[in-house]
Amino acid sequence: MIEIIPVETKKQRAEFIDFPHDLYKGDPNYVPELFMGQDDLLNPDKHPFYKHSSAQLFLAYEEHKIVGRIGAFWNVNHNEFNQVNEGQFGFFDSVNDQRVADALFDAAITWIKGKGGDTVVGPINQSTNETCGLLIEGFEMPPVAMMPYNYPYYTALIANFGFAKKVDLRAYDIPTAQASLRSVQLMERLEERLNRSGIRLRLINLKDFKNEAEKIKSVYNKAWDKNLGFVPMTDEEFAYVAKDLKMIVDPRFCIIAEKDNEIVGFAVGIPNINEILINIKRGRLLPTGIFKLLFGKKKIKSLRVMMLGVLEDYRKMGIEACLYGRIIKNAGLYGIERGECSWMLEHNYMMNHAIEQINGRLYKQYRLYEKAI
Known part of the structure; x- marks a missing residue:
């Protein structure tokens, strides 16, 4: 029973x-x-x-x-x-x-x-x-x-x-070596065009993380508002998530697009700490898990691009490709062998096509189910 x-x-x-x-x-x-x-x-x-x-x-x-x-x-x-x-x-x-x-x-x-x-x-x-x-x-x-x-x-x-x-929901695998040349070349041409429009790309400033997070929150809640099932984060929820991400985020893989000192798009790539967590028994940091986490971070060979958002008025300008390109370029420079872009809605054709154009391979799919009750 x-x-x-x-x-x-x-x-x-x-x-x-x-x-x-x-x-x-x-x-x-x-x-x-x-x-x-x-x-x-x-x-x-x-x-x-x-x-x-x-x-x-x-x-x-x-x-x-x-x-x-x-x-x-x-x-x-x-x-x-x-x-x-x-x-x-x-x-x-x-x-x-x-x-x-x-x-x-x-x-x-x-x-x-x-x-x-x-x-x-x-x-x-x-x-x-x-x-x-x-x-x-x-x-x-x-x-x-x-x-x-x-x-x-x-x-x-x-x-x-x-x-x-x-x-x-889709997840794409992008081996850095296969994607880097094409995406970096595309990025450099697009960035020149964006620069002429007053749009600049830069790394996130962790020393000013509180203000950076506040600006990103505004873009996040606007850029995702038409996504299926999305719900804007409250100030407290975003602060909670930002606090956790700050512990693992690597500024080399967090890129911001700005115009007139206002954020119009961003991409957040995080080191794939699952490479370490898979060896931490029952998810306990104590007594030895904390050392595996601290000393293993430098050996991580993959990352996840977990958030990428551009305000609606700035889409179809190539900002998305530049954000991906910057992350891929930096990944190649610092020994990251592969990345995952996830998750993408199956009907987000523009973003899915952009990832496929830089040799992203659909390798995992997830499903949301529903039932009337």
């Missing part, structure tokens, strides 16, 4: 976070999330998401053993911005048993209905500003930083419950 228990205590939250470590034990592509980060994300007393929205976590037990987990989310800001009554499910992990998956989905949907929801969408771990999507293609390699991973059988568990595809 499957028993579903709502997570209410700190101990239960720790068990919720730790369950995937046991489920994926022995899987060479599984990367454990840092416990501290996950605990903060799911703690209503710490994360700013809970100042405007709510969540309920559930654990599935069979014979006193945890066999699955799920989170149900009611994102008030998302619903108001998109004029919908959607709930989201996230943090879904389960043994390969349809009974367990069905019981978890039933619990999440019952909670979302209680909030007034008429649709459920996922997997979304809190919001689209966090990790989201179910891996459906590209199981051969570990995920890069802040991207999800799951067993192939999850697709059947979700589809069998009645979920249907909402949209696919």
Whole structure:
């Protein structure tokens, strides 16, 4: 018999976070999330998401053993911005048993209905500003930083419950050596043209990070406003994310486009710390994980371009190509062997084409599902 228990205590939250470590034990592509980060994300007393929205976590037990987990989310800001009554499910992990998956989905949907929801969408771990999507293609390699991973059988568990595809999210692999020459040459020609229009590219200034982040936030919330499922970050949410990113961001891979000292576009590439996290047992930094993280950063050979946004009035000018080109050029100079651009909406034809033009290869796909309830 499957028993579903709502997570209410700190101990239960720790068990919720730790369950995937046991489920994926022995899987060479599984990367454990840092416990501290996950605990903060799911703690209503710490994360700013809970100042405007709510969540309920559930654990599935069979014979006193945890066999699955799920989170149900009611994102008030998302619903108001998109004029919908959607709930989201996230943090879904389960043994390969349809009974367990069905019981978890039933619990999440019952909670979302209680909030007034008429649709459920996922997997979304809190919001689209966090990790989201179910891996459906590209199981051969570990995920890069802040991207999800799951067993192939999850697709059947979700589809069998009645979920249907909402949209696919794409990840492109770009080997630096294959992309650099063409993209750098293109970038240099485009930059000359942009310069004549008063648009300049520069590296982010970490010494003035607070002001830089404030300017980037404005562009971020405007540049993504037509993206499916997007919800603008509050000031506190953006500050929370910026604080975390500052610890791993490398200014050589964070490029800003400016006109008249105002940011009109930006790209953020982060070192793929999953190269290190994959070897940190159960996501614990203590006692030895902290040293692996500190000393391993210089050995990272890949990066993820996780954000790229240009204000609508400045699109189709070549700024996007220049941002990518600058990152690729710097990656080649500093020993980065490959990069991932993710995630891209499948119908974002302009950006997908731009990546393919610099030899980006579609190598992973993720899916968001939806179901009327």
